[in-house]
Amino acid sequence: MKNILLLEDLPEIRAWLRKLVLQVFPTAQIAEGARVADALALVTAVKFDLALVDLGLPDGSGVDVVTKLRDVQPECQSVVVTIHDDDEHLFPALQAGAFGYILKEQPRELITEQLQRISQGEPPLSPSIARRVMAHFASTAKPRADATLINVSLTERESEVLLRVAKGYTLPEIGVQLGLSRHTIADYVKQIYRKLNVSSRAEAALEAQRLGLFGR
Amino acid sequence: MWLLRGLFLLLALAPPFAPPALAQPLITLVGEGLRAEGDGPHFPQDSRAQRVTLPDDWARSRPAAGSPVWYRVAFTLPAAPQALSAVQIARACASFELRLNGHLLHRSGRMTEPYTLDCDRPHLVSLPPALLRTGENVLDLRLVGYPLAAVAARSRAAALSPLAIGPLEPLQARQRLQATLQMRLPQALGATLLLTGGFMFVLGFLNRRESHLAYFGALSVGWALLDAQLWVQQWPLPHAAVELMLAALLPLLAWAAVQFLLRYAHWRHRAIDLALPLQALLMPSTLLAAGPQRLHGPVLAWSALLALEVAAAALFYLQRQWRERSPSFWLMGALLLVVAICGGVDLAAQFTHLPELAQALSRLALPLMLVLVGLRLVQQHSLARQQAEVSRTLLEQRVREAAAEIERNFRQLAELKVEQVTERERKRIAADLHDDLGAKLLTIVHTSESDRISTLAREALEEMRLSVRGLTGRAVRLADALGDWRAEVVSRLAQAGIETDWSAPEDLPQTLSARAYVQTTRILREATSNIIKHSGASLCAVHCQVRDGDFQLVVRDNGEGISSEPDGRLDRGHGMATMKQRAKQLQGQCLIESGPGFGTVIRLTLPLERALELP
Numbered sequence: 141m142k143n144i145l146l147l148e149d150l151p152e153i154r155a156w157l158r159k160l161v162l163q164v165f166p167t168a169q170i171a172e173g174a175r176v177a178d179a180l181a182l183v184t185a186v187k188f189d190l191a192l193v194d195l196g197l198p199d200g201s202g203v204d205v206v207t208k209l210r211d212v213q214p215e216c217q218s219v220v221v222t223i224h225d226d227d228e229h230l231f232p233a234l235q236a237g238a239f240g241y242i243l244k245e246q247p248r249e250l251i252t253e254q255l256q257r258i259s260q261g262e263p264p265l266s267p268s269i270a271r272r273v274m275a276h277f278a279s280t281a282k283p284r285a286d287a288t289l290i291n292v293s294l295t296e297r298e299s300e301v302l303l304r305v306a307k308g309y310t311l312p313e314i315g316v317q318l319g320l321s322r323h324t325i326a327d328y329v330k331q332i333y334r335k336l337n338v339s340s341r342a343e344a345a346l347e348a349q350r351l352g353l354f355g356r
Numbered sequence: 357m358w359l360l361r362g363l364f365l366l367l368a369l370a371p372p373f374a375p376p377a378l379a380q381p382l383i384t385l386v387g388e389g390l391r392a393e394g395d396g397p398h399f400p401q402d403s404r405a406q407r408v409t410l411p412d413d414w415a416r417s418r419p420a421a422g423s424p425v426w427y428r429v430a431f432t433l434p435a436a437p438q439a440l441s442a443v444q445i446a447r448a449c450a451s452f453e454l455r456l457n458g459h460l461l462h463r464s465g466r467m468t469e470p471y472t473l474d475c476d477r478p479h480l481v482s483l484p485p486a487l488l489r490t491g492e493n494v495l496d497l498r499l500v501g502y503p504l505a506a507v508a509a510r511s512r513a514a515a516l517s518p519l520a521i522g523p524l525e526p527l528q529a530r531q532r533l534q535a536t537l538q539m540r541l542p543q544a545l546g547a548t549l550l551l552t553g554g555f556m557f558v559l560g561f562l563n564r565r566e567s568h569l570a571y572f573g574a575l576s577v578g579w580a581l582l583d584a585q586l587w588v589q590q591w592p593l594p595h596a597a598v599e600l601m602l603a604a605l606l607p608l609l610a611w612a613a614v615q616f617l618l619r620y621a622h623w624r625h626r627a628i629d630l631a632l633p634l635q636a637l638l639m640p641s642t643l644l645a646a647g648p649q650r651l652h653g654p655v656l657a658w659s660a661l662l663a664l665e666v667a668a669a670a671l672f673y674l675q676r677q678w679r680e681r682s683p684s685f686w687l688m689g690a691l692l693l694v695v696a697i698c699g700g701v702d703l704a705a706q707f708t709h710l711p712e713l714a715q716a717l718s719r720l721a722l723p724l725m726l727v728l729v730g731l732r733l734v735q736q737h738s739l740a741r742q743q744a745e746v747s748r749t750l751l752e753q754r755v756r757e758a759a760a761e762i763e764r765n766f767r768q769l770a771e772l773k774v775e776q777v778t779e780r781e782r783k784r785i786a787a788d789l790h791d792d793l794g795a796k797l798l799t800i801v802h803t804s805e806s807d808r809i810s811t812l813a814r815e816a817l818e819e820m821r822l823s824v825r826g827l828t829g830r831a832v833r834l835a836d837a838l839g840d841w842r843a844e845v846v847s848r849l850a851q852a853g854i855e856t857d858w859s860a861p862e863d864l865p866q867t868l869s870a871r872a873y874v875q876t877t878r879i880l881r882e883a884t885s886n887i888i889k890h891s892g893a894s895l896c897a898v899h900c901q902v903r904d905g906d907f908q909l910v911v912r913d914n915g916e917g918i919s920s921e922p923d924g925r926l927d928r929g930h931g932m933a934t935m936k937q938r939a940k941q942l943q944g945q946c947l948i949e950s951g952p953g954f955g956t957v958i959r960l961t962l963p964l965e966r967a968l969e970l971p
Contacts, residue, residue, distance in 0.1 A: 196787075196791060245813075247810075248802075267842075271836060310847050
């Protein structure tokens, strides 16, 4: 990890996060921002490997930054750092392309561990987020009239993992149940996040097209 | 009152027309006599007298002349009569003077112009026994009147009917019958027509959509006015003016009749609306042009024309009704047929001599038909009113229903609005809590030097989040709630190195209110914290089930248990009281069993229905 974007409006928390990030990635270059506008400017100027994005910012939502990052720097991993643990707030960010989330009030040890896991490709997935993802794919699974759009759907295994997460099983437990390694399960989760993003984009494009048709 | 009685008479007495007195053998009907022109006080004693048969209609016997005439009738009395004798005259038009054996007995009406046109009244004059002679007696009758040419209707032209002479009593019966037929019934009918006609005129006038009622009312009133001669015999006007007025009524009647029939058939035409009043003006002017002495001919011609117009209108009306398959076709058809027959009889009577009875009946039938049509119209009107009332009631009901519906919708809308506003407000409060309180707590969590304060702030933050969730959250499916709880409990315990044995049924369809979800989450979180911090357990078994409408959650650990203090309190800062309090708020209960060395068992029971009901 070389270049890391840190977007957080509270100075104390930003400083604390900075310390924490440097603990995990001692050699990293950290660019800090307190507002969406700062972040968007940084995103066009610097190439990042990891972005820690707060959602509730004074001049907007961190989701916009996540979207922008996904557009201009697809290889950058966006991680939402938030005080909101509910899917209502998190899901839009995940749809926009965030690769996981960290709850700010968690103890330092937990956060560093999660950060490490995410950077190693093991994003967290809570039951409520899993349910939202399932609902999203259930609604887009309906046959579409226009075949031009990429129809993204989950594999049977991915669905299986999601279902178990929704029921409250931890990822290691699911690994044991399905006879899969921890890495494989993590890959499934990564794949689910990726597909959620792709599918959401297709959905958004479809919506835009529909609105465009009407607007014409 | 007399009107009602008259109407009653009309209905009750009309059918039995067998004349009881006519067949009386005691009565002598004198049909022959002498007639002499003369204006003197006595029968002229010269040879100009000529034999006539009674009835003597001047229109036939002396069409041109209008001067007074003496009639002499002789009758013989074989012996002095035991009973009072009398003479009865069915019709003597217009005024007369009666002398018995030269003595003046009776005078009816004015003997100088304008004469009293009391033509329909029968007369009964008793013969004083003192003036009667055994053997031949002579009755002299001086008659004055107008020739046919000078009157509008033949019924007003001078004429004398046969004289009936005999005992008083049977003659009284005969008099009563004739008076009923010629006076009382027509009077009663006329009064009825005036009343109903007036009523209907007002009705039709007020209800412009039922203008036929107004025309019918006008027709009835006009007809009653035409019969005004029954009431008023002596007008304070010259005879010619009275005749002209009566004649002028005819086109007005025709106007009303034609318009009534057309409007009743729901048809109107501007030309007809205009032509009929014009005709009503034209007719009197032609009569004026013809002069008072040549009135009858033009009136007859006009009457024929008017009758034709009315007949055409009637046919038009009937044809319409027939085409519409209207049920009133037969009723109105029958009534109009009777009217037509009566009109025909009336018209025929102008040219030839018809039996008195037929004329009297036809004169009665016409107003009777009008009354019947009037009744029919009133019936239809009230039926229509009733229907209107019913439909109005229906409409009112529908309006009421619609209003209620609108009100209900409005209320729902208002409720929805309140809900939306509440929801928005909750979201705002939640956002504020997160942004302000959350941020501050978070700062404390990560900047505090003290672990204890960090932990407290973290717990406060968690509490705050849960509160917000309870504030804004929707009902949660029990299965989803179990998923959330499992993930949290298992991962937390796993981090602390404690094994978890979680058992819960699959596919729970029940839901929990946001509040119940939040409170249970807190209880479970507290229990988990206690196990991690205090129990020293290596294994925790969580068992969930739904039984008898209750949700049951049992958390059991194999730790040290909580040793009872000397004062018997189980709670030692472990939040047990808070857990119990929370369960109580949900109408449930939280039981905690513990003993040193036996671990701790927490049993939470929540009634699902009530947990649902709670906001």
